[in-house]
Amino acid sequence: MLTLPKKELITFLIFAVVVLSMPVWLIPFGASYPGLLQTFAIFGLFAVGFNILFGLTGYLSFGHAAFLGVGSYTAVWSFKLFTMNPIPAIIFAIIISGVFALLIGFISLRRSGIYFSILTLAFAQMSYNLAYSVLTPVTNGETGLALTMQDPRIIDLAFSERGEALPQVALFGLNMAGYGGFYFAAIILILGYFVAQKIAISPFGMMLKGIKSNQNRMGYTGLNTKPYTLAAFVISGMYAGLAGGLLAVTDPLAGAERMQWTASGEIVLMVVLGGIGTIFGPVLGAWIIKYFANIFSAINENILHNMFSFLPASVQDFLVPLLALFVGEGWELTMGLMFVLVVVFLPGGLMEGYRRIAVRISAMSSKETKSVDKPAQTDKQAGGE
Amino acid sequence: MSDQKKGVSRRKVIKTGAAGIIGAGVAPMVFTRGAWAQEFRNNPTGSEVTFGLNVPQTGAYADEGADELRAYELAVKHINGEGDGGMLNTMQPLSLQGNGINGKKLAYVTGDTQTKSDAARDSARRMIERDGAIMITGGSSSGVAVAVQSLCQEMGIIFMAGLTHSNDTTGKDKRRYGFRHFFNTHMSGAALAPVLSAEYGNERKAYHLTADYNWGWSQEGSLIDSTEALGWETTAAVRTPLGAGDFSQYITPVLNSGADVLILNHYGRDMVNSLTQAVQFGLRDRQQNGKNFEIVVPLFSRLMAQGAGENIKGILGSTNWNWSLQDAGSQAFVKSFGAEYGFPPSQAAHTCYVQALLYADACQRAGTFYPPEVIRALEGFKFDGMGNGPTEYRAEDHQCFKDVLVVRGNQNPTSEFDLLEVIQEVPRAQVEYDAAIFGGELGPYEVS
Incomplete structure (x- = not known):
């Protein structure tokens, strides 16, 4: 049950080491601080889950942010009503978002292709509007759901007195706001990655891949594909809910904007950028997009001037305004350019680029320069990465 | 699932691997964090101290954000003793000496709030956790301000x-670590009511169009309270989505509602669009109930007036500050801002500039950056010479109390910036209220 084939196990171990050592290797990138590390872990998990639906099953959902939002709201309510411990919060988040995904999936999966995408988009937008205005008593509307001093917190308050300040989310004393929250999210990401690997190599995963390659043919063999697609939808919705719950664990505030269609689109971009169908690709895509959104957007002209202070003033005055277009408020421009380049030249995402390089290197080391390019062969391994 | 592979099990590898990683990677970090915690977060130990400027650089309020950033850059220069000193020449009492704060040179980092709570909190966390910002300031939306303020309380960083x-x-939603210099919707309502009564009488029927978020609701509530106290009736209060663009479907019902005043609780581009469309529908040329139909925009800014052009002429509203004020503080600020950038500052720029100076001055007065001491230095602080006359930071809710300006869209502007005519400076006493009426708790000084 808890074993993996050797190749998968190695990938898994490398992944675990990469994730847990992020506070160290992200230092040179200026990204090693708890806030962003937590974001990396959480959105990595979101992307892993999204890939189970999009990458494995081939159903493109444009409404996954709705589950992220549901998970966040559920977790905050768990803090408000019961306890500041993150474990019940994320369990509730998984359950409620799973139920929610079951409802939406049941209806949306009556169609496939573009119609499915539009249906999920419509449901997500409905959820957003509900959270924004109609369900204000539950979601606190635009302001967002936050902790207050008057929260019942029945479990916590049965054991301790109400403090003077707002309580903080803590796992048996370990504060979830700083590095503690990162390691908590990182361990859940690693577990989620493991589960995704297991799904990909399981008979169930093979079935999903079959549905992706040709759903009609699966139907002709007498197989009812509906339960499989619905299961994939619910699982990926639960991943999203878990990610949303973790967002609330590291920062107990849930707002409706988390459910907006832009957030649903962002997760699609992450998966496409990193590599559809691979397991690590979506995580990489999530990290790159969040890195751009948080680090590139903060570079201003002053920082650029400092970076290029070794150049003569005239070159600097030419270069800095030019580069300034692509950083700071122009970070989305850089992101867009990069996205276009990846989609045009590496349709399989950054993971395809990695595989091409790997093929080249192995070809060079074995000095068989004739058979350098064989991307067609490597593509088949995409699902098992 | 069935094939049980030989060799090491995953569990065993994880156990040994994780122990090694935690030992090597995590432990040093935990210890260093512990060492800092004995002091307070981001205690500046070097020769520099850093402000975190969190302003909207993209989205509906990007214009305000750009102007805020200009004001902050100017404030940093003045605090460091560069430039002409601006309001440092007029602020009373003043502890700053023009050599930074507590002998440390002031630096800054910037972030983009995108006018979204999540993005704003992410960028605030980056500035606090990575860049070591001692204070976070800025923003152009109440939703964002409330969200960032509560984050800052948790982190023990002051938010201006x-x-x-x-x-x-x-x-x-007030917090011990949050301070606001800008006025609020309650003050707008209290300041506008007597003027509305004098101009339009006490028998009016008002129709509200309200931006559907925290600030819109707040302003709608305050305006309904103060106008109904005059004897006005409220015909309807309709919520419009933020950033709607087209308001025609909301304006048509106004024509048949029997109302004779339209109150637009919109800001930024929303207000520019809704006002322009209301004028295009001929509302201002109408007669209703035997009176001229009127439009009121309770929160005005010069940047919005520029966007609305001709349509703003003659319309009443309130504002925190306007560059045409003649007191020494405003003049000094307008002069140095104009010399630097070539145009006058907006009210957003003014409030941000003042906030940066007030925080810096409080640190200098307290002689430390230790937040509880700085908070005590700001609470109840009375000052003058910063553009709004004698002002007090009320200790009970961290709200500044000062005169409020009632303005009218200028009928005969003398320049492209001369768009608002100040018709009354409503004295502080008239807009003051009891701190208890809105509820909320400030919370503790010390944060673990």
Whole structure:
């Protein structure tokens, strides 16, 4: 049950080491601080889950942010009503978002292709509007759901007195706001990655891949594909809910904007950028997009001037305004350019680029320069990465 | 699932691997964090101290954000003793000496709030956790201000709010670590009511169009309270989505509602669009109930007036500050801002500039950056010479109390910036209220 084939196990171990050592290797990138590390872990998990639906099953959902939002709201309510411990919060988040995904999936999966995408988009937008205005008593509307001093917190308050300040989310004393929250999210990401690997190599995963390659043919063999697609939808919705719950664990505030269609689109971009169908690709895509959104957007002209202070003033005055277009408020421009380049030249995402390089290197080391390019062969391994 | 592979099991590898990683990677970090915690977060130990400027650089309030950033850059220069000193020449009392704060040179880092709570909190966390910002300031939305303020309370970092007008910021959602210089919707209502009564009489029927978020609700509530106290009736209060663009479907029902005043609780581009469309529908040329139909925009800014052009002429509203004020503080600020950038500052720029100076001055007065001491230095602080006359930071809710300006869209502007005519400076006493009416708790001085 808890074993993996050797190749998968190695990938898994490398992944675990990469994730847990992020506070160290992200230092040179200026990204090693708890806030962003937590974001990396959480959105990595979101992307892993999204890939189970999009990458494995081939159903493109444009409404996954709705589950992220549901998970966040559920977790905050768990803090408000019961306890500041993150474990019940994320369990509730998984359950409620799973139920929610079951409802939406049941209806949306009556169609496939573009119609499915539009249906999920419509449901997500409905959820957003509900959270924004109609369900204000539950979601606190635009302001967002936050902790207050008057929260019942029945479990916590049965054991301790109400403090003077707002309580903080803590796992048996370990504060979830700083590095503690990162390691908590990182361990859940690693577990989620493991589960995704297991799904990909399981008979169930093979079935999903079959549905992706040709759903009609699966139907002709007498197989009812509906339960499989619905299961994939619910699982990926639960991943999203878990990610949303973790967002609330590291920062107990849930707002409706988390459910907006832009957030649903962002997760699609992450998966496409990193590599559809691979397991690590979506995580990489999530990290790159969040890195751009948080680090590139903060570079201003002053920082650029400092970076290029070794150049003569005239070159600097030419270069800095030019580069300034692509950083700071122009970070989305850089992101867009990069996205276009990846989609045009590496349709399989950054993971395809990695595989091409790997093929080249192995070809060079074995000095068989004739058979350098064989991307067609490597593509088949995409699902098992 | 069935094939049990030989060799090491996953569990065993994880156990040994994780122990090694935690030992090597995590432990040093835990120890260093512990060492800092004995002091306070981001205690500046070097020769520099850093402000975190969190302003909207993209989205609906990007214009305000750009102007806020200009004001902050100017404030940093003045605090470091560069430039002409601006309001440092007029502020009373003043502890700053023009050599930075507590002998440390002032630096800054910037972030983009995108006018979204999540993005704003992410960028605030980056500036606090990575860049070591001692204080976070800025913003142009009440939703963002409330969200960032509560984050700052948790982190033990002082937040000096930028442009935020909702009552909640220093009411229901006030925090010990959050301070607001800008006025609020309650003050707008209290300042506008007598002027509305004098201009339009006491028998009016008002129709509200309200931006559907925290600030809009707050302003709608305050305006309904103060106008109904005059004897006005409220025909309807309709919520419009933020950033709607087309308001025609909301304006048509106004024509048949029997109302004779339209109150637009919109800001930024929303207000520019809704006002322009209301004028295009001929509302201002109408007669209703035997009176001229009127439009009121309770929160005005010069940047919005520029966007609305001709349509703004003659319309009443309130504002925190306007560059045409003649007192020494305003003049000094307008002069140095104009010399630097070539045009006058907006009210957003003014409030941000003042906030940066007030924080810096409080640190200098307290002789430390230790937040509880700085908070005590700001609470109840009375000052003058910063553009709004004698002002007090009320200790009970961290709200500044000062005169409020009632303005009218200028009929005969003398320049492209001369768009608002100040018709009354409503004295502080008239807009003051009891801190208890909005509820909320400030919370503790010390944060673990």
